Amino acid sequence: MDPGAPRLTGESVLITFAYRPASGGGSWSDYEQDTLLPMFGRWQASEFASGEVQYLRENSRHGLRTLAGNVTRSWPVEALRLGLTGKRVPRPYRMPVLDPSIDLLVRIDLAGTLTQTQIDALKALRRQLGSAGAVHIAKSTNYRCYENGTPQQSDTPMGFLTRWRPDKSLEEQDEYWKEGHGRYAVAQGFPPQLRSYDQLHHGTRPADDVFDGAAVGEPSGWSFEVVGGRLPILMLALNPKMLRANWNLIADERKFTLSPEWLVFERVSVTGG
Numbered sequence: 001m002d003p004g005a006p007r008l009t010g011e012s013v014l015i016t017f018a019y020r021p022a023s024g025g026g027s028w029s030d031y032e033q034d035t036l037l038p039m040f041g042r043w044q045a046s047e048f049a050s051g052e053v054q055y056l057r058e059n060s061r062h063g064l065r066t067l068a069g070n071v072t073r074s075w076p077v078e079a080l081r082l083g084l085t086g087k088r089v090p091r092p093y094r095m096p097v098l099d100p101s102i103d104l105l106v107r108i109d110l111a112g113t114l115t116q117t118q119i120d121a122l123k124a125l126r127r128q129l130g131s132a133g134a135v136h137i138a139k140s141t142n143y144r145c146y147e148n149g150t151p152q153q154s155d156t157p158m159g160f161l162t163r164w165r166p167d168k169s170l171e172e173q174d175e176y177w178k179e180g181h182g183r184y185a186v187a188q189g190f191p192p193q194l195r196s197y198d199q200l201h202h203g204t205r206p207a208d209d210v211f212d213g214a215a216v217g218e219p220s221g222w223s224f225e226v227v228g229g230r231l232p233i234l235m236l237a238l239n240p241k242m243l244r245a246n247w248n249l250i251a252d253e254r255k256f257t258l259s260p261e262w263l264v265f266e267r268v269s270v271t272g273g
Contacts, residue, residue, distance in 0.1 A: 006143035006182050012200060013114075013122065014140055014222065015106040020133040028103060031132065032057075039125075040106060041270040047121045050111040056157055056265035058103050102263060103133075105159065105222075107200075109142075122210050136219060139211050140200040145182035147196045151226060155195060157265045160223040163258045166216045170204040173256035177201070177221070184252050188245040198224045217258075 017036075019028045026034075037055070044053040122137060129135040164173050182199060190197070200222040207213035214220040 002183065006145055006178050006199065009142045009144050009198070011110045012140045012142055013106075013108040013110065014138045014200065014202075015104075015108075015125070016102045016136045016219070017104045017106075017129055018101055018134040019103050025132070032104075035132075036104065037268070037270060043108075043121065044270050047118050048108050048110075052109045053270055054107040054109070055268045055270045056105040056107065056159075057268050058101070058105070059264050059266040105263075105265060119210055126210075136212050137210065138202045138214070138219065139205070140202055140221065143178055143182065143199045143201070145197045145199065146186050146190060146194070148190070148192070149195050149228060151195060152228065153267055153269070155267070156227045157267065158225045158227065159263045159265060160225070161219055161261045161263070162221040162223065162256075163218065164214065164216050164220045165254075165256065165258055168256070170214065170216075170220070174201060174204060174220075176256045181252055181256065185249060188248055189241070191242065193228050195226045195228050196224070198226075200224065220257075 019031055021031070025031075040053055040055055126135055126137060162177070164170055178199060178201065182197070185197060202214040202219065202221045204214055205211070212218070
């Protein structure tokens with residue numbers, strides 16, 4: 001079997017949301033409890049009952065862990081590597097910062113073609129959430145490159161947001177991410193705590209009245225690495241073996257993407273209402 005060979009696993013709707021209410025708006029926790037959780041609970045019970053609604057909250061308690069991930073993938077650390085090893089490391093295009101930052105990612109794994117009811121629900125969602133913050137809705141084609149064990153509710157998902165480089169075609173970068181980077185990442189050797197590595201490709205489709213398109217500088221896909229349990233990701237990120245693997249992966253990632261932003265999420269259960 002070809003290690004890291006991408007295996008098609010289906011399609012998803014991906015919704016990112018950054019809560020930025022107008023002056024006088026309520027708190028994020030109130031908005032989440034009063035509006036978001038009940039709404040996506042209804043979706044799981046009705047509009048999207050045939051699939052799976054994964055509600056992934058950006059975990060502020062993992063702030064140091066997120067910082068560790070960005071630091072270990074940053075230019076200063078690479079400069080340190082250059083000083084220690086004498087090997088030239090290509091300078092990054094930039095280290096993008098999500099603007100505005102993401103508070104929530106909802107991943108809806110589809111069981112088939114979107115129905116008109118589901119499309120209408122997504123359109124209504126854009127109108128509703130757009131008045132309370134920044135919303136981005138995309139459709140992805142998903143590939144699994146690595147799996148190890150059975151997923152658990154307590155697992156910690158780490159999302160790496162991909163944005164296309166400005167100097168190559170979207171199609172060229174999308175193809176290399178799928179066919180080249182997945183195999184390369186697996187070949188670096190994953191720690192036993194890692195349960196899975198997936199790529200969620202937005203593709204190169206243009207924007208329409210439901211989905212946002214994928215263009216240079218815009219979100220164009222996610223890599224997801226799911227870690228078993230709630231282990232200290234900070235220590236995992238600073239492990240010397242993982243640091244070396246990260247350095248290699250950074251160089252390979254620049255073949256198809258701007259330096260990605262790393263976010264740590266926690267799963268939140270949604271129930272039908």
